[in-house]
Amino acid sequence: xxxxxxxxxxxxxxxAIVAAITGGKSVRPSSEEPELNAECGCFVTIKKGAQLxxxxxxxxxxxxxxSLISEMAASSATQDPxxxxxxxxxxxxxxxxxxxxxxxxxxxxxxxxxLRLGVDGIYIRKGHANGCLLPQVAT
Numbered sequence: 469x470x471x472x473x474x475x476x477x478x479x480x481x482x483x484a485i486v487a488a489i490t491g492g493k494s495v496r497p498s499s500e501e502p503e504l505n506a507e508c509g510c511f512v513t514i515k516k517g518a519q520l521x522x523x524x525x526x527x528x529x530x531x532x533x534x535s536l537i538s539e540m541a542a543s544s545a546t547q548d549p550x551x552x553x554x555x556x557x558x559x560x561x562x563x564x565x566x567x568x569x570x571x572x573x574x575x576x577x578x579x580x581x582x583l584r585l586g587v588d589g590i591y592i593r594k595g596h597a598n599g600c601l602l603p604q605v606a607t
Contacts, residue, residue, distance in 0.1 A: 469503050480534055481512055481541035481566045488542035489558055497534045505532040509571035512540040516563050521556050522548040569602050
């Protein structure tokens with residue numbers, strides 16, 4: 469994905485966050501670009517300075533990446549259960565940093581030591597319990 473495409477996705481996420489916080493009209497994003505229409509998972513992380521303000525995502529998707537990013541951005545801003553008592557306010561919008569993690573398909577490994585710190589994400593599941601670690605969180 470090139471820098472122009474990254475900027476399109478960041479603008480898409482920002483527009484979804486602003487609409488979700490202000491109650492404005494959300495726009496269903498679309499693109500003709502194959503990279504932005506890939507059916508892959510993503511996470512959208514919202515920070516204010518070093519402070520996490522929201523982060524939600526999906527590991528897999530049956531919709532275009534650009535659409536999922538819009539959906540996850542709005543959800544991160546309004547539905548992350550860690551921030552239900554302290555939701556993002558409209559006066560914070562100009563101070564928010566948005567980070568998007570587009571995910572490659574999940575691959576099982578029998579050798580966890582083969583994972584590359586800062587490159588590979590980790591999704592662990594045992595029974596009904598699960599957890600994930602995005603690559604940038606490890607560093």
